[in-house]
Amino acid sequence: MSMLTPPGMGGKYRITGDVYPRMRRPHRRRRIILASTAAAVVLGAAGWGTYQLVDVFSGGGGTKTAAGKQADCKPAPTATAAPAAVLPKPAQITVNVYNATPRSGLAKTTADELRKRGFKIGKVGNAPAAYDKKVTGAGLLLGAPAATKGSFPVLGTQLAGATAKTDARGTADVDLIIGTAFKSLAPKTTADAALVALTRPAPAPVKKC
Template sequence: MSMLTPPGMGGKYRITGDKYPRMRRPRHRRRIVLAAGAAVVVLGAAGWGTLQLVDVFSGGDDTKATAGRSADCKPVTKTTTAPVAALPKPAQITVNVYNATPRSGLAKSTADELKKRGFIIGKVGNAPVAYDKKVPGAGILLGAPGATKGAFTVLGTQLKGATTKTDTRATADVDLIIGTAFKNLDPKTTADAALVALNKPKPAPTGKC
């Protein structure tokens, strides 16, 4: 019996020789571990590929895409809009010029200048008692309610700061009552530019990018 054989053990359990036997793991276990790892890698790759295909065919996350563009998205303006309501031309507006200040000659000189700018001149003289020396601003545009949608807008380009007021007249003429703060009509170049701006359509912003 060899010295390596434990006492009481013999027969087929008898160990001969002078070295302990080398204990090795069965090779088939290593193969199982490697196969399991490879399966995990393959499944992971397949899952990732599936997600990519789903994202491509579904168009991605529209909410995220919209949120990403919202910061850079600016309204686009269009120059074609609904036509502006037709305004009368200066040659279609009759203006009565009245002087409500103590300074003489203002009504006539102002009327002459308005005539040069294409307006039709009606009455010229001192303001009615209800307004004489009672207009503290640059002037008042006075006319029928319908004048607020046309004549006041056009005549107002000639004198900034003029206020508007309506009365019960049935005619289309309007009054320009010169107030104490009046110095001159606006420069013709400024008034002409304001008239041109009235007839230009304003671009309207849209929500498209």
């Protein structure tokens, strides 16, 4: 027996001088790695389950995108109406009323009603030869180009179906030429509501999450 051989050891553990036994430790490192991995899996599953419970009892946590991530939901701004165009009031509009139909008296009765509704009345009579019995619609609004963004929209609330046309006049008055399809002005309540909607547009809808 070699002097390097510990007492009590022999056989395959006998050291002869050129061969040494390999004393391997138990595979503790592998066990530690496996145990750590298993613990991480258990903790992950427990955390996911807790998240699901919180999500259910809190009402779903809001809107989610297609990728499953929660979408940002910012408070919607207060709805405000778009600024309305500055339009003249009926009292600031001078209307000339002309009758282009074979029916007599339409110009006067229409002018009287427009006066009651606040419009200033200019000339009243039969339509000029260029338009006499040639206006097939309910009526024709005739005025300077500037009237298209001022007097025409306001006066148009009083007569549904009226068309508009501009000419080269240099004055601010407008003509209402009554056409053959004319029956009557719009009811006052309807005209008033149309005028309010024209000057006070409804606010834009509020976007909800």
